[in-house]
Amino acid sequence: MMNLFKIESKLLGTERITAFLEDNYVSIGYPGIGDLENISMEEIRDRLLRTYKYSELELTEHMQAIQLFVHTMQDGDYVLVCDGDWVHLGDLGDYFYNELFDASDIGTCHRRGVTWLKSLPIIDLKAGIKEFLSDSSAVKQYKGPMPSARVDLWITGSSDSEQAVSNRVHVDEETLSMALGILKEALVSEDAERRERAAIAILQYAK
Structure with a gap:
């Protein structure tokens, strides 16, 4: 069963949407805590506390974001990233860590590869997807029902159902x-x- 997520493209105060699209990845920031592959959430918690000195409330929020990005997302899931009046839909790959970008002024070391599929005007999206995208969380998972295929059509409310096909007017x-x-x-x-x-x-x- 595929899942759908949304990710914010502004990391550490810098807009990264151009890099996401050109280099085919998404990221969540958090430099300075090392590679998170095969690392328990307890160890991630300790690393966050040592590096960022978060309060308990802040820590819970950041751990949820990392949990979603590192452990919940899977290869083949889908991601939406907003870009002004548009949203980009991508097919997610595996988590990986790129040490070259593990610096406080860059912060894109924790990554997932993305195959970008389609860009859509936000105005054309279903109401439920618009509401989902309006959430301010850095990373969020869509919890509503998902289609078995063609997420790109589903998020706009379009469908290739038999009824829709039969209602089309043929134009040569x-x-x-x-x-x-x-x-x-x-x-x-x-x-x-x-x-x-x-x-x-x-x-x-x-x-």
């Missing part, structure tokens, strides 16, 4: 090609509003 390739041609011409129109409408229409078609 020639007509589609002509329509796209008109939209492409509109993209270079002097009318800004017309350009914007054409761009939205093409993006909707591309989905």
Whole structure:
């Protein structure tokens, strides 16, 4: 059974979304506590206390984030990362530790590889997913029901059910090609509003 998570891209006060997307990974910060693979939560707790001097309340919150990132997430689960008005959906890989980035001014040493699948406008997402993304936690697991396949369609409320297929109006390739041609011409129109409408229409078609 796959799971869905969301991760914040701002680490130690620095926005890391560009690095996440270009280098195909996500991270949670916490430099200075070493490799966490095959390490018990009790040992992680001791390392956090030694390095960061957290209060008990802070410690609980940070341990939950690390528990989710290191132990709960699994290869093949999905992750959402917000980027302004957009959200990026990725397929998660295994946890790994990169010592080269274990510094207080970088802090991206604890990583999971990601295969980025799709970028979607947040406005198109299901209400429950929007609410999930609005949570301020550094890492959070989605607890609602999940689909058996095609998470990218499910999070927008789209579906390839038989009913949806039967309701589609068939449009031949020639007509589609002509329509796209008109939209492409509109993209270079002097009318800004017309350009914007054409761009939205093409993006909707591309989905």
